[in-house]
Amino acid sequence: MDTLTIFRRAVGWRFHNRITIAVTLLQPVLWLVLYSLTAGPAMKLQGIENYTAFLFPGLVVLVSFSACGSGGMMNYMMKADGSFYRILTAPVRRGSIVLGQMLEAVLCSLFEVAVMAVISLFFSVKFPQTPGRLALLLVLAGCGAFLTAGLSYGISLALPNEMIYETAMNALALPVFFLSAALFPASQAQGVLSILIRLNPFTYLIGSMRALMLRGEIHPRETAAVILGFLLLGVLAFRWSAGLLEKETRR
Amino acid sequence: MDAIRVTHVTKQYPNGVLALKGLSLSVQTGEIFSLLGQNGAGKSTLIRILTTYLRPTSGEVTVLGRDVVREGAAVRSRIACAAQQVSLDSHLSLAENMRFQARLYRIPKEEGKRRMEELISAFGLEEFRNRPAAACSGGVKRRLDIALAILSHPGILFLDEPSAGMDVRSRLTMWEMLKQIRKEFGTTILLTTHDLEEAGCLSDTVCIIKDGREAAQGSPEALKSVLRRDMVCVQFSSGDEARRYLPLFLEEFPQNKPFVRDREIFWNAAGGDGGIGPAAAFLLRQRLPFVGVRIARPSMEDVFLRLTQEEMREEETTWTR
Ligand SMILES: Nc1ncnc2c1ncn2[C@@H]1O[C@H](COP(=O)(O)OP(=O)(O)O)[C@@H](O)[C@H]1O
Ligand SMILES: [Mg+2]
Numbered sequence: 001m002d003t004l005t006i007f008r009r010a011v012g013w014r015f016h017n018r019i020t021i022a023v024t025l026l027q028p029v030l031w032l033v034l035y036s037l038t039a040g041p042a043m044k045l046q047g048i049e050n051y052t053a054f055l056f057p058g059l060v061v062l063v064s065f066s067a068c069g070s071g072g073m074m075n076y077m078m079k080a081d082g083s084f085y086r087i088l089t090a091p092v093r094r095g096s097i098v099l100g101q102m103l104e105a106v107l108c109s110l111f112e113v114a115v116m117a118v119i120s121l122f123f124s125v126k127f128p129q130t131p132g133r134l135a136l137l138l139v140l141a142g143c144g145a146f147l148t149a150g151l152s153y154g155i156s157l158a159l160p161n162e163m164i165y166e167t168a169m170n171a172l173a174l175p176v177f178f179l180s181a182a183l184f185p186a187s188q189a190q191g192v193l194s195i196l197i198r199l200n201p202f203t204y205l206i207g208s209m210r211a212l213m214l215r216g217e218i219h220p221r222e223t224a225a226v227i228l229g230f231l232l233l234g235v236l237a238f239r240w241s242a243g244l245l246e247k248e249t250r251r
Numbered sequence: 252m253d254a255i256r257v258t259h260v261t262k263q264y265p266n267g268v269l270a271l272k273g274l275s276l277s278v279q280t281g282e283i284f285s286l287l288g289q290n291g292a293g294k295s296t297l298i299r300i301l302t303t304y305l306r307p308t309s310g311e312v313t314v315l316g317r318d319v320v321r322e323g324a325a326v327r328s329r330i331a332c333a334a335q336q337v338s339l340d341s342h343l344s345l346a347e348n349m350r351f352q353a354r355l356y357r358i359p360k361e362e363g364k365r366r367m368e369e370l371i372s373a374f375g376l377e378e379f380r381n382r383p384a385a386a387c388s389g390g391v392k393r394r395l396d397i398a399l400a401i402l403s404h405p406g407i408l409f410l411d412e413p414s415a416g417m418d419v420r421s422r423l424t425m426w427e428m429l430k431q432i433r434k435e436f437g438t439t440i441l442l443t444t445h446d447l448e449e450a451g452c453l454s455d456t457v458c459i460i461k462d463g464r465e466a467a468q469g470s471p472e473a474l475k476s477v478l479r480r481d482m483v484c485v486q487f488s489s490g491d492e493a494r495r496y497l498p499l500f501l502e503e504f505p506q507n508k509p510f511v512r513d514r515e516i517f518w519n520a521a522g523g524d525g526g527i528g529p530a531a532a533f534l535l536r537q538r539l540p541f542v543g544v545r546i547a548r549p550s551m552e553d554v555f556l557r558l559t560q561e562e563m564r565e566e567e568t569t570w571t572r
Contacts, residue, residue: 002355005351009340009343009351012340012342012347013342016342081339082337083339083340083341085334085336086334086339086399089304089327089332090331090355090356091324091327091328093324249303249306251264251265251305
């Protein structure tokens, strides 16, 4: 109930700041368009038929980072206009505050993923035809966004101002993106790089989505492991953030 | 039971500033309690502690019988606060801010609507109801902020400088509202103010905070009687008339420094020949067209200045020592 109240308010905030949707979409869409156009032909030689489809899952992660990142930005704005104080002294559980805002960030990420999906149709990307598979794709994207949202929320509370926060979010998003087989098959990486890629949970998320999109494959055990793993990490990030929020009133 | 009990509370901010230095006070259920103090005295810090936003460094604080540190959630469900800094969702309209507040405090929908209409008309917010808060003037935002705090009919209402930036009319409306909700719901109200008149005529109890400690606490009347500095006051039929005769009084009672306020001439009854007896004799001798003569008790302003100036005097003595 409280979560819903906070969620609705966050949706309202996002709607009011619609520009953030455009801004956070810009970079991933540019990646999508420019990479498809420039690297697509070369990748075809390597046996990747549709590079846009190959790229898409990685960009889902990238878009989550930017959408959830601007969700964390909301905390700084709320602190500035004082509504942060109002909500913290209202009878609302800290967990509900965090969860409501996290869910809004997930929703926004999924919306942006949908926009990207529409754009990628122009690059002849074929999405799974059955509702079940489409739903699974959304669930995977949502799980990734849930973890990202939890991390963004916590980081926004941990860091003193917007500037440092934005820098930190970039410093987190780019390695996660590059070290996750987002741009090329994981099998091509060697040495330390391949170890890092294998340690990165997003590698597996991207792998599952890619299998689904390129070949229509579902590996039930792997996919279940990815979903459960991300939910678990997401819950840990949520607990961490809720703890930090509780600490805001313990100073 | 006391609605609020604060015992030997200290608060040190992480940056080392010691904002409260062993403050104690108690607020009775159902009273209007004013905290008076100069900037930096620690009023807002105390409110942030009472509303569970900050923890005291030491000491004990109970609100409605609950410990603010250990039972913060229970306290939060029974209080509401309009902070010194207006805290609205600036992107939401006034009505949306109210609806959000109603949901936040789990007020049933119909009831929330009713209270919202009531507050909107009481605070004269009709014409702004659909305007985003960000586009409203400071005074309107302040009124909305207070309306939001009242919306949940809290057991204790905290108002940090509620009348700052309000015009006279909205201030009077607010006073009426506060008295009314106190009467209707038995709400305990704790407010801070710079406005001595507000403290004096609105509150049952006034506490003057000085430098992180309480300097005096009592009813406005009790505080005023502490001063024992009565004023003689001669009333005329108009302010102009009072001003016209002021020079005569200045000549007769130079040590007592007569001055005009409204249509009366005031001076300090103590010292010189300024007592009521000499005053009456003077008035009769001069055949002035006065309307009345009386002895006036000191105002809150006098009390406040006296209590906070003592500090300066102490400082002076430490400097010269
Ligand atoms: N967040 C803060 N961090 C550090 N010091 C603060 C903070 N807020 C207030 N102070 C300091 O604490 C003292 C009391 O401030 P405050 O409670 O705001 O006083 P008042 O409300 O009576 O004007 C002041 O010296 C002020 O500078
Ligand atoms: Mg203050």
